[in-house]
Amino acid sequence: MSLREQKLRNLTSAGRYDVCSPGECMQYLTEAPCITYAPRRGGCGRMLRVLMHGDCAYDCAYCPIRVAREGFSFTPAELAETFLRLHREGMADGLFLSSGIARDVDTVMHDIVETGERLRRAGYAGYLHLKVLPGAARSDIRDAARVADRISINIEAPSADRLGSVAGVKDYRIDIKKRQDWVAEAMPDRHTTQLVVGVADETDREIFACVQEQYRRVRPTRIYYSAFRALAGTPLADQPDTPAWRAHRWYQLDHLLREYRIDPGELDRIFDAAGSLANRDPKVILAEGMGVVDVNTASRYDLLRVPGIGPAGADRILRERKTRHFESLRDLKAIGIRTRWAAGYLAFPRERTVQTLLPV
Ligand code: SF4
Incomplete structure (x- = not known):
């Protein structure tokens, strides 16, 4: 294994703790733990999650980077080249770059920004997420924002x-x-x-x-x-x-x-x-004791409090009810509402009114 490969292995291994997309996509490439699938518009992309420097002068009690003390570091040129190779080979669609604070914060931030600048100069137009370190200079934060798609x-x-x-x-x-x-x-x-x-x-x-x-x-x-x-x-x-x-x-x-x-x-x-x-699902706890919601008159806000109805579903109900009256759960199911969750919280009053009035 070359030194560059060894660095990549160690610095991606330590970098995996710095999560940026947990809970959204759990599809991990098991043979290459450094590269995780991360959500992007229209599907999933492969994100290389890596550290610039694998050791840190700080001593945060919870931090695996502090513990790992990997001792490896990339130079901006090495890291940019390594990522571009992986990108060309179809191994990585995006880069999430973080770092331990191996020396002073300013030096490490400059390395992070320079890596981003090198990638952009080389024509890389894909996703780039740069981590801002505690204590970073305002000018370095601005420079990171200039080259990155996202900073954090x-x-x-x-x-x-x-x-x-x-x-x-x-x-x-x-x-x-x-x-x-x-x-x-x-x-x-x-x-x-x-x-x-x-x-x-x-x-x-x-x-x-x-x-x-x-x-x-x-x-x-x-x-x-x-x-x-x-x-x-x-x-x-x-x-x-x-x-x-x-x-x-x-x-x-x-x-x-x-x-x-x-x-x-x-x-x-x-x-x-x-x-x-x-x-327990906080939305279910919230819905308990709120009573039933009249699907045909409820505000968007009240519809959103119903388990099984999200923002898109609430908007669909509001749109549809301009031209029709919802009579039953089946009507809602037909427009894609998850009625299994929503059933106990919804009412269709006209249905009840008709039933009440008919015998008279
Ligand atoms: S500053 Fe960051 S990398 Fe360094 S020990 Fe603390 S949490 Fe870990």
Whole structure:
């Protein structure tokens, strides 16, 4: 194995923890763990997920990169060449580039940006996601936004106290949230972030407050949720792993906030007294006790609260009912509504009115 191949193997292996598309597509290329399928418009693409530098001077207690101490690094020229070869051979459609902070943040950010610039100069026009490091300079964030399709900085934990308990080196307000403002300024409509659910013993209600603040303040395109995993050799090795279902429930709750635009005040009641999420679909919990919805008169907002009806389904119902009256679940099924979920929450009053009036 050449040194370049060895680097690729090690730096992609360490980079696989920096997830950017969990829960959306679980189709992994088992023979090449560095390359994962990631969603893109119209299907799936193969994304090379790799680190620029495999070691880090920081010591975040949960971080596998800190633990891996891979010791390998790519130069921007090497990484650009390596990716272009994989791309030409049909092995990778897109690049997700992150890094440990092997030296100072500025040097590593320059390497990341230079890699992107080299790819673009070489004519690569495909997907490019560049990670912004904590403490990055505003000018480097702007440069990353200029060449990338998407940039992101990980927020990791829901508050300064929580992050401080597992990653004391990083200043939550300055190194992360200030940089997030700059990320949003440089690429307002295409930046993301990630939370490590369960990393600092935080409650789901704390995460909820953080997520609301994120969508209000910096408006990330989306937030990714990864379940904390206790890795051998880290100071958190003895902590329990966060169950995968908890991150999954966070994706569902996030959908309700971001796509369904459910009032956060209403969502508050899906948490238990301890501030935890149950392992149940939050939308079903929300629907409990809301009564039935009249399909023919309900607002879009009320339709969206019905399990089985998403934004596209609600819009279809609103469109169709301009010219017709829905009489039964069968009518809804005919326009693609998942009535198995929705059945207990819907009413068709005219049907009932007719039945009531006929005997008279
Ligand atoms: S700064 Fe990033 S790469 Fe370095 S130890 Fe912390 S989380 Fe890991």
